[in-house]
Amino acid sequence: MNQDTLPYENALRIVLDASTRLSSEDCPTAACLSRVLATPIISTVDLPPFDNSAMDGFALRGDSIVHAGTELPIEGEQAAGDGIARARAGAWEIMTGARVPDGLDRVIPIEQTERVSSDSVRLLADVTPGQNVRVAGSDVAHGEKVLEAGTVLQPQHLMLLAALGVAKVPVGVRPRVAVICTGRELVDNPAQTLAPGQIRNSNGPFLAARLPLAGAEVVHVETVGDDAAAFEAALQRALNAGAKVIVTSGAVSMGHYDFVPQALERLGAQTLFHKVAIRPGKPLLFARLPGDVLLFGLPGNPIAVAVGLRFFVEPALRVMLGLPPETPYRVPLSKPYSKKPRLRFHLKSHLHIDAQGRLAVEVLEGQESYRIRPLSDANAWAVVPADVDALPAGALVDVHGVGHFEFPHPDFPLPGRAA
Ligand SMILES: Nc1nc2c(c(=O)[nH]1)N[C@H]1C(S)=C(S)[C@@H](COP(=O)(O)OP(=O)(O)OC[C@H]3O[C@@H](n4cnc5c(N)ncnc54)[C@H](O)[C@@H]3O)O[C@H]1N2
Numbered sequence: 467m468n469q470d471t472l473p474y475e476n477a478l479r480i481v482l483d484a485s486t487r488l489s490s491e492d493c494p495t496a497a498c499l500s501r502v503l504a505t506p507i508i509s510t511v512d513l514p515p516f517d518n519s520a521m522d523g524f525a526l527r528g529d530s531i532v533h534a535g536t537e538l539p540i541e542g543e544q545a546a547g548d549g550i551a552r553a554r555a556g557a558w559e560i561m562t563g564a565r566v567p568d569g570l571d572r573v574i575p576i577e578q579t580e581r582v583s584s585d586s587v588r589l590l591a592d593v594t595p596g597q598n599v600r601v602a603g604s605d606v607a608h609g610e611k612v613l614e615a616g617t618v619l620q621p622q623h624l625m626l627l628a629a630l631g632v633a634k635v636p637v638g639v640r641p642r643v644a645v646i647c648t649g650r651e652l653v654d655n656p657a658q659t660l661a662p663g664q665i666r667n668s669n670g671p672f673l674a675a676r677l678p679l680a681g682a683e684v685v686h687v688e689t690v691g692d693d694a695a696a697f698e699a700a701l702q703r704a705l706n707a708g709a710k711v712i713v714t715s716g717a718v719s720m721g722h723y724d725f726v727p728q729a730l731e732r733l734g735a736q737t738l739f740h741k742v743a744i745r746p747g748k749p750l751l752f753a754r755l756p757g758d759v760l761l762f763g764l765p766g767n768p769i770a771v772a773v774g775l776r777f778f779v780e781p782a783l784r785v786m787l788g789l790p791p792e793t794p795y796r797v798p799l800s801k802p803y804s805k806k807p808r809l810r811f812h813l814k815s816h817l818h819i820d821a822q823g824r825l826a827v828e829v830l831e832g833q834e835s836y837r838i839r840p841l842s843d844a845n846a847w848a849v850v851p852a853d854v855d856a857l858p859a860g861a862l863v864d865v866h867g868v869g870h871f872e873f874p875h876p877d878f879p880l881p882g883r884a885a
């Protein structure tokens with residue numbers, strides 16, 4: 467290995483150490499989908515808020531079992547939304563979700579009753595205490611912790627917060643990120659005919675789409691030619707837009723037009739590393755600009771961009787969002803796999819259920835870093851460490867989701883339960 471090519475683990479350490487957790491802000495609950503909860507949520511109410519019926523039927527009371535054949539006078543009717551009612555000794559006709567009248571403690575479904583007259587009912591089954599009553603606080607008790615800090619808020623969490631009447635929640639501020647693609651061969655406008663030697667910019671749309679899914683706010687996107695002055699001006703526009711992280715694509719390798727390292731030097735940036743022992747993405751560069759802005763110089767090949775984003779930028783975003791490092795799944799390979807030693811490989815892969823119903827991962831054909839078609843077939847990244855060269859079918863490998871918030875994504879144990 468080249469002296470100045472860092473092992474992935476060392477490079478990642480440098481990235482994590484340079485990243486700092488951002489502050490939190492209040493977000494209206496209805497608008498907090500996919501945001502990261504900054505503090506735990508403790509319920510200040512009971513859920514359900516009152517004892518209510520699980521069935522359409524009759525509410526009644528008794529010291530123990532009330533037996534089939536019992537006849538009771540009907541005292542009133544209680545529908546969902548009705549307020550406090552006080553029962554005497556009889557039965558109340560009740561609807562699902564209605565507050566159980568005070569003094570009653572059980573509900574018999576309508577189909578287990580027989581109307582004897584307009585104001586009395588006969589039970590056709592025994593009714594036990596508490597039967598078909600949804601007790602106040604049985605779902606969530608007042609004072610109970612319902613969500614952990616670090617929860618990535620999903621619709622089911624919004625359902626819970628809405629039911630609890632939580633109007634706003636503290637969430638981590640989203641890291642502000644700018645994207646700058648470099649290359650005079652790039653064409654952004656899909657309506658423009660390509661001249662010989664030109665290609666369409668696919669890294670820009672990929673980064674602009676993936677970063678918000680990773681918890682970032684994209685504040686600036688720009689494409690520049692192979693021109694150091696234009697690149698420096700673009701960096702300035704990114705900084706003016708408030709970027710705290712800048713992701714660039716291209717111009718970090720050995721070619722005549724690979725000007726990013728020199729441009730950064732001129733801007734007074736501190737290059738923290740350049741070149742990592744990985745494939746793809748080896749010429750990756752990481753620098754800190756004045757003002758503590760982090761710059762990830764991703765090599766231009768599209769899969770090097772995808773790997774740089776997934777395995778360097780996303781871990782930094784996790785620190786900024788207050789999330790712990792990810793734990794990959796360990797999944798058996800469906801076929802043997804061999805690679806060059808000394809480089810850590812990040813492989814476009816397909817996680818699936820095999821014929822025996824077990825989880826398995828297949829390394830896809832077409833791993834070259836210019837090949838984007840297999841990335842669109844992939845639903846996971848498999849990672850094979852630097853010191854490994856050949857793995858038989860069935861060997862366990864680390865598997866990561868396509869994004870850090872996506873399957874197989876890390877999750878927290880439920881409050882009060884072990885991991
Ligand atoms: N002599 C050497 N040449 C190369 C080396 C090396 O070590 N020695 N490393 C190779 C590796 S690995 C990579 S990755 C690339 C990285 O090069 P750059 O970061 O300088 O990127 P470019 O040369 O600008 O572009 C590489 C490739 O990707 C295409 N590209 C660039 N931007 C986009 C975009 N926005 N959308 C789609 N495609 C893009 C570009 O046209 C090139 O084909 O260097 C190798 N060379």
Ligand code: MOO
Pocket residue numbers: 745746747748749765767770835836
């Ligand atoms: O890292 Mo460059 O990764 O292939 O193609």
